[in-house]
Amino acid sequence: MKRAVTTLALAAAVAFAASAASAQSLNAIKSRGILNCGANGTLGGFGLPDAQGNWTGLDVDFCRALAAAIFNDPAKVKFVALTAKDRFTALQSGDVDVLARNTTWTSSRDTSLGLNFTAVNYYDGQGFLVRKALKVNSALELNDAAVCVQQGTTTELNLADYFRANKMKLKTVTFASADEAIKAYDSGRCDAFTTDASGLYAERLRLAKSDDHIVLPEIISKEPLGPSVRHGDDQWFDIVKWTHYAMLTAEELGVTKANVDEQMKSANPDVKRLLGTEGNYGEQLGLTKDWAYRIVKHVGNYGEVFEKNVGQGSPLKIARGVNALWTKGGLQYAPPIR
Amino acid sequence: MSIAQEGGPPKVALIYDPKVRSIAYQVVLVAIILFLAYSAVRNAADNLARAKIASGFGFWNQTAGFDISQTLIEYSAQGGTYGRAFWVGLLNTLLVAAIGIVLATIVGFMVGIARLSRNWLIGRLAGGYVELIRNVPLLLQLLFWYNAVLKALPDLRDSWTVFGNVYLNNRGFFAPYPIFGEGIGLVAAAFVLGVAGAIAFRIWARRRQERTGEQAPVGLVALALIVGLPLIAFFIAGMPATLEYPEKGRFNIRGGLEILPEFVALLIGLVLYTGAFIAEVVRAGIMAVSKGQTEAAGALGLRAGQTLKLVVIPQAMRVIIPPLTNQYLNLTKNSSLAVFVGYPDLVQIFTGTVLNQTGQAVEVVMITMAVYLTISLVTSMAMNWYNARIALVER
Numbered sequence: 001m002k003r004a005v006t007t008l009a010l011a012a013a014v015a016f017a018a019s020a021a022s023a024q025s026l027n028a029i030k031s032r033g034i035l036n037c038g039a040n041g042t043l044g045g046f047g048l049p050d051a052q053g054n055w056t057g058l059d060v061d062f063c064r065a066l067a068a069a070i071f072n073d074p075a076k077v078k079f080v081a082l083t084a085k086d087r088f089t090a091l092q093s094g095d096v097d098v099l100a101r102n103t104t105w106t107s108s109r110d111t112s113l114g115l116n117f118t119a120v121n122y123y124d125g126q127g128f129l130v131r132k133a134l135k136v137n138s139a140l141e142l143n144d145a146a147v148c149v150q151q152g153t154t155t156e157l158n159l160a161d162y163f164r165a166n167k168m169k170l171k172t173v174t175f176a177s178a179d180e181a182i183k184a185y186d187s188g189r190c191d192a193f194t195t196d197a198s199g200l201y202a203e204r205l206r207l208a209k210s211d212d213h214i215v216l217p218e219i220i221s222k223e224p225l226g227p228s229v230r231h232g233d234d235q236w237f238d239i240v241k242w243t244h245y246a247m248l249t250a251e252e253l254g255v256t257k258a259n260v261d262e263q264m265k266s267a268n269p270d271v272k273r274l275l276g277t278e279g280n281y282g283e284q285l286g287l288t289k290d291w292a293y294r295i296v297k298h299v300g301n302y303g304e305v306f307e308k309n310v311g312q313g314s315p316l317k318i319a320r321g322v323n324a325l326w327t328k329g330g331l332q333y334a335p336p337i338r
Numbered sequence: 339m340s341i342a343q344e345g346g347p348p349k350v351a352l353i354y355d356p357k358v359r360s361i362a363y364q365v366v367l368v369a370i371i372l373f374l375a376y377s378a379v380r381n382a383a384d385n386l387a388r389a390k391i392a393s394g395f396g397f398w399n400q401t402a403g404f405d406i407s408q409t410l411i412e413y414s415a416q417g418g419t420y421g422r423a424f425w426v427g428l429l430n431t432l433l434v435a436a437i438g439i440v441l442a443t444i445v446g447f448m449v450g451i452a453r454l455s456r457n458w459l460i461g462r463l464a465g466g467y468v469e470l471i472r473n474v475p476l477l478l479q480l481l482f483w484y485n486a487v488l489k490a491l492p493d494l495r496d497s498w499t500v501f502g503n504v505y506l507n508n509r510g511f512f513a514p515y516p517i518f519g520e521g522i523g524l525v526a527a528a529f530v531l532g533v534a535g536a537i538a539f540r541i542w543a544r545r546r547q548e549r550t551g552e553q554a555p556v557g558l559v560a561l562a563l564i565v566g567l568p569l570i571a572f573f574i575a576g577m578p579a580t581l582e583y584p585e586k587g588r589f590n591i592r593g594g595l596e597i598l599p600e601f602v603a604l605l606i607g608l609v610l611y612t613g614a615f616i617a618e619v620v621r622a623g624i625m626a627v628s629k630g631q632t633e634a635a636g637a638l639g640l641r642a643g644q645t646l647k648l649v650v651i652p653q654a655m656r657v658i659i660p661p662l663t664n665q666y667l668n669l670t671k672n673s674s675l676a677v678f679v680g681y682p683d684l685v686q687i688f689t690g691t692v693l694n695q696t697g698q699a700v701e702v703v704m705i706t707m708a709v710y711l712t713i714s715l716v717t718s719m720a721m722n723w724y725n726a727r728i729a730l731v732e733r
Contacts, residue, residue, distance in 0.1 A: 085694050092391060092699070113697035114391035145589040146509060151677070151686065152694035156404045160415035163405075171509075171590055172405035173600070174686065176677045184680060187488045188508045189599065191589050231390045 025229070025236035026070070026286055029097055034076050037063035038096035041081025042179055044202040045310040045318070046102045046122075055079045058309040059100035061299050062121055062227055066098065066243050068298040069291040083177050085152035088113050091230060098240055100227040102196065104154045109228075118241040120226040121302075122310075123322045123331050125219035126158050127197040129204060132212055134191060139218040143168040148181040148190035150174075155195050158221040178203065192216075196223050201316045235286050242285060246292040248334035249274050250301035252325055257300040260293060273337050281337055292337070302332065382700060397696040398424075404691055406682045408598055420692050427687035428709060434604055434683065435670040435713070441609040442669055443662075446616025453621050464617065471614035477675055479611055484603035484679040491599065494590070503583055505591055508599060512584035515595035521575035528571035529564070536560035600681040604673065612669040616662060623658035624650065655728050663721035667714050674710075684709060 029035050039059055040047035047057040055077075064074035080096050091099040092114050102124070103109075105117040128139050128147075136142065139162070149156055151174050163170040173190055175181040182203045185193040193203065197219060204210045227244070229237050250256070253271050255263045263271055272278035275296075276289035283289060299305060303325075310318045324330025352358050386393045398421040405415045410429040413422055453464035471479070488508050492498060497507035505512040536559065543554035572578075584594035627650050635645040676683035677690060684706060693702040 085690055088694065088697055089699050092389065092697075108695075109697070111390075112392035114386070114389035142589070144587045144592065148680075151690045156691060157695070160403055160405045164416055169592070170405055171407060173407050173680050174682065174691070175680045176686070176690065180678065180680065183485075184488070187485065188493055189488055189680075232388065 025097055025233045026239065029070060033071075034078050035063060035067045035070065035098070036096045037066070037077050037079050038082045038087055038090050038099040038101055039063065039079045040101045041079075042177065043102060043199055044205065045198060045314055045316045046202070047079070047081075047100075049079070049081075056309065058122060058305060059102060059227070061305045061309060062100045062244065063098065065247060065295045065299040065305075066240065068294045069239070069243055069246075069287055072288075072294050072298075074298040083152070084150055085176060087152075088115065091115055091228065094230070097236070098227050098229055102199070102225045103228060104196075105224045105226055105228075106154060114231045115228045116231055116237055117226050117228045118237060119244040120224040120331075121244050122198065122225040124196040124198050124223040124225050126155055126194060126221040126223060127200050127219055128216040129185070129193045129200045129213055130191060130216060132214055136191075136216065139216045139220065140166060140168075142192060144171070145191040146171040146173060146189065147192045147194055148173050148175065148185040149194055150178045150181045151176055153195070154221070154223065159194055162220045182206065196225070198310060198316070198318060201318060205315055239285050239287065242337075243295060244302075245334035246274065246295055246337070247299075247302040247305065248325065248332055249337055250292065250296045251303040252327065252334065255296055255301060257296060257304055260296045264293065270336075279338070386700070392696070392698060393701065394698075395701060397692075397698060397701075400696075402692070402695075404695075406687060407680075408601065408682055420696065423692060424684070424688050424705070427682060427684035430682055430687075431670075431673055431676075431684040432713070434601065434608070434673050434676070434681070438605055438608045438612065438669050438673065439666050441605070442612040442616055442665070445609055445613030446665075447620050449613060449617035450620025451624070453617060454624060468614045468617050471610055472618075476607065476611050476672055477678060480604060480607040480675055480679050483607045484600065487599050487603045487606070494586075497586075497591075505584060505586070507591075509590060510599055511595075511597040511602070512591045513595045514581040514583050515593075516579045517582050519578040519580065521578035524575045525568050525571045525578075529568040532563040532565070532567035535563045535567070539563070598681070600676075600679050603679050604676050604681045604683075607679075608669055608672060611672070612665050615665050615668070619658055619661045619665065620654075622661075623654035623656075626657045627653045652728065656725075656730060659721060659725040659728065663718050663725075666717050666721065670713055670717065671710060 037060075039055065039057070042048060043057070045057055047055065047059045049055050060079065063077045063079070067077045068074040070076075080090065082090050082096075082099075082101055084101075087099055087101050087103065088109070090096050099115070100121075102122065103117075104124075105120065109115065110117055128142065130136050130142075142163075147159060147170060149159055149172055156172070156174065159172065160170065173181075173184060175184060178195065178199070182193055184190060186207055193200070195203070197215065200215050204213055204215065207213055227240055229240050249270075250260075253263075253268070253274060255271060255274065260275070264275055264277060266272065266275075266277075269278065273281060275293045276282050276291065280289055282291035285291065288294075300308070303320075306320065306323065307313045310316045311320065320328070320330060322331045324332065326333040383393065399419050401416065402418045402420050402423045403415055404423075406413060406418075406423065406426055408430055409426050410433065411422075411426060413426050418426075449464045449467060452460050453468065455461045455464070491506065491508040494507050494509055497505045499505050503514050539554075539559050540556050543556050547553055582594050584591045584596070631649055631653065632645055635649045640648065673683055674685040677686040680686075689702055689706050693699055696702065
């Protein structure tokens with residue numbers, strides 16, 4: 001009978017433990033001492049570990065900014081490389097606290113996957129990469145083409161939609177990861193490779209002869225990419241959202257990694273509220289007063305991060321375009337911190 | 339208290355009765371397992387609902403909206419549902435598994451017998467093949483074959499072609515394919531009739547041989563019935579078939595029979611890998627038949643071919659079949675590595691794209707596991723039936 005009792009106790013423990021899953025994310029992260037960040041492990045400019053194992057990229061720096069805001073230390077992040085296919089399951093199951101993996105915000109993902117998109121940290125759109133030798137100038141000439149695509153992305157659907165809408169025939173070859181898809185394209189299995197335009201520029205650099213390939217001018221979809229969190233923890237949702245807005249606000253106010261210490265003495269009330277020399281906006285989030293100071297000090301403002309990872313400071317050389325601040329004709333706009 | 343009675347087992351209180359106790363333990367154990375299963379299901383459902391993750395099987399009839407490169411049944415991105423995509427994936431899995439099992443068996447038997455050959459070169463070659471293939475992970479082999487297949491084949495523009503109708507390039511293999519018209523039913527009926535006739539003839543021939551010792555040309559008659567009858571019917575019906583020819587477009591070849599390089603790479607990888615294991619099974623089976631059997635057959639005056647067919651193989655099969663079943667199951671399950679070479683099997687379509695789009699991991703993974711379980715159970719049931727049929731009947 002003793003054994004049976006032990007088993008019963010174990011059963012009860014399992015049953016109760018499993019139902020106590022919705023703890024406060026921030027407290028859990030703090031007591032763990034490290035932030036778990038779901039990132040892309042293979043996309044240059046967004047998430048890619050280098051030869052020394054140092055992660056770089058726009059999404060990577062976003063997680064660093066979060067860690068800076070929480071721990072005052074941008075190194076306290078554990079990056080988990082996720083494929084497009086596995087990313088949502090990893091977030092749902094709690095393996096990662098935040099998913100910053102160039103993920104498109106769509107209504108069904110927002111509502112039925114049990115996650116919330118916080119903000120858009122990169123406005124993207126889907127395009128096509130083809131060989132110059134094909135002499136194709138427009139995606140509309142791709143009737144009957146074979147297209148290599150990565151599985152588990154909005155890309156798969158947009159591709160089918162675009163060809164259907166333009167009454168073109170399509171042969172899709174689907175792969176588990178972007179790596180395999182681009183390799184198959186490079187070996188001639190497909191006429192075109194498709195993904196978000198930012199990804200096309202990044203993948204083109206990895207081809208054997210990158211000058212033999214061009215990105216077609218058509219952008220066939222809206223791909224607002226942004227970090228997402230699990231449903232049901234509003235405080236954590238707010239922290240992630242406002243981390244992006246703090247980086248935008250810093251750029252808008254001209255607060256940079258280099259001048260942030262001087263800006264602490266600024267008389268501009270907007271700067272004072274951002275850096276926490278006035279008000280307690282950081283504490284309202286559950287962080288410290290100087291949360292935004294920490295972000296800018298350790299990681300930089302949005303513009304700096306953009307230029308370093310995907311812009312002029314990177315091999316990708318992507319123009320700001322729609323990702324410029326709203327004051328410069330772009331779409332990046334942060335609600336005021338006050 | 340217990341009072342021992344004469345002529346029967348000693349009477350004990352119920353809780354000390356070993357029989358009652360063991361039953362009670364088992365009842366308790368089953369209850370605990372049921373409770374655990376129930377609470378796990380409840381918990382999962384609760385947690386999903388709390389996290390606002392969609393659940394249930396409502397997604398089955400929703401439009402899928404993505405394209406699949408190889409479809410054995412009608413499927414289109416706009417009309418196809420997730421349920422339809424499931425069947426497409428399942429059929430693709432079954433296709434590669436069925437062809438793979440047949441080819442792996444052929445490769446395995448040939449290599450297994452070759453390894454026992456007295457010819458030094460053949461024996462060593464077969465041994466080298468088995469050792470090389472068995473000891474390299476299957477996934478690496480698949481990637482190797484996919485890249486080898488793609489790299490070795492020419493571009494569309496430089497396709498290898500025969501008569502301008504059959505093409506081979508890095509997009510696949512394309513050949514004319516017959517489209518059947520009206521009256522093909524007659525041919526099908528003739529084929530069924532032919533098969534039935536051949537079976538009937540074989541039974542009759544065997545009975546006659548048992549009675550009189552006279553042999554009949556079963557193989558020739560069966561061939562005439564199975565091939566000849568449908569052929570005659572085909573001409574009587576006025577040849578109700580036309581060939582659809584593949585046509586070369588700007589980017590691709592459309593129409594006719596199309597075999598994808600992904601399918602070929604997966605098939606080669608699975609067949610060679612499983613074939614190496616089957617070769618070892620076959621070798622073990624043949625070696626298990628004692629030499630005395632062959633010698634006895636020789637003493638009875640049987641020729642070498644007859645010895646193999648009537649004496650060695652039937653006995654070897656008893657040893658071969660059970661581990662062979664394992665290899666068939668392995669091949670079927672290994673086909674789920676298809677996703678790495680871009681072949682649209684069940685795992686790629688269903689637990690890949692469908693799971694990601696619907697986000698319903700629990701349901702999708704459960705369905706997929708149930709499918710593989712069913713396929714495996716059916717395969718082993720068939721093999722067990724065959725095994726029971728050829729097993730040694732002891733009197």
